[in-house]
Amino acid sequence: MTTHATGTREEWLAARIKLLEAEKALTRHGDELVRQRQALPWVRVDRDYRFETENGPATLIDLFDGRSQLLVYHFMFGPDYKAGCPSCSSIADSFNGVHVHLANHDVTLTAVSRASIDKLQGYKRRMGWTFPWASSADSSFNFDFNVSFTEMQQRDGEIEYNYVRGRHAMDMEPAPAPVKAFADTCGTDAKTYARDRPGITAFVLEDGAVYHTYSTYARGVDAVWGMYQWLDRAPLGRNETGVWWKRHDEYAPR
Missing domain, CATH: 3.40.30.10 (Glutaredoxin)
Incomplete structure (x- = not known):
């Protein structure tokens, strides 16, 4: 049996809507960072x-x-x-x-x-x-x-x-x-x-x-x-304790 918190569909939806507000705030903050990034002064490359x-x-x-x-x-x-x-x-x-x-x-x-x-x-x-x-x-x-x-x-x-x-x-x-x-x-x-x-x-x-x-x-x-x-959107997230990735042709066939 899972050790992760479980609940009803209604409980999940309430928690998801609360998370959505935080996600929207992050999106708006990201948009502002983009504006700041584009406002940086340009430096001529000679x-x-x-x-x-x-x-x-x-x-x-x-x-x-x-x-x-x-x-x-x-x-x-x-x-x-x-x-x-x-x-x-x-x-x-x-x-x-x-x-x-x-x-x-x-x-x-x-x-x-x-x-x-x-x-x-x-x-x-x-x-x-x-x-x-x-x-x-x-x-x-x-x-x-x-x-x-x-x-x-x-x-x-x-x-x-x-x-x-x-x-x-x-x-x-x-x-x-x-x-x-x-x-x-x-x-x-x-x-x-x-x-x-x-x-x-x-x-x-x-x-x-x-x-x-x-x-x-x-x-x-x-x-x-x-x-x-x-x-970052998967159920277990990054779920890593060290380096796990390889070049794509080095993984064993699955």
Whole structure:
């Protein structure tokens, strides 16, 4: 027999209506956050960033692909990784369907990573993905937007991530178990793995100039992590005691 609270349909409905008010308040608060996000001042990007794509060399303007807005997902795939981060991979599983709709609403969605374009394309084929993915291997792009760090920054505790400078959870000694486990699945060590971090950055193109409008990191990426939005509505919620997810081709058949 269940240990969870049970009740009549009438009791459930009364509790659900009470919860609905809290959900509506959260929705209204979210709408206000969106307005505040869009009201942030824009910062002009004057650096000439260069990328490699499946179609050849590209500038930051080229990544817009003829649209006025660009959303970049900073995918953890460092130059020494053998495979992409499992967490970023589970997030990116939703991009195939989303990027088509965004492209028809004047927004380009692309992933950017420091691994070579050959590695990215090989992994993309393995995962069955179709969304754009650019390599910033020969660019300071990742470092300038605070999602990649040097060995010296890591050693000296001078990493600035999620708007905080210092040592972060991923930089702990010894490495936290999840970081070590993820590093192993990427074919690298924990320190190398932790020199790349996840994030989302938004840009706008206006009158030939590119402006940086928004960036979010760490738990700020949760909003686009599709499986968690569903789990938060499931009866048992996230129901996790540790890392349970894998790349989608690594689960046992069910």
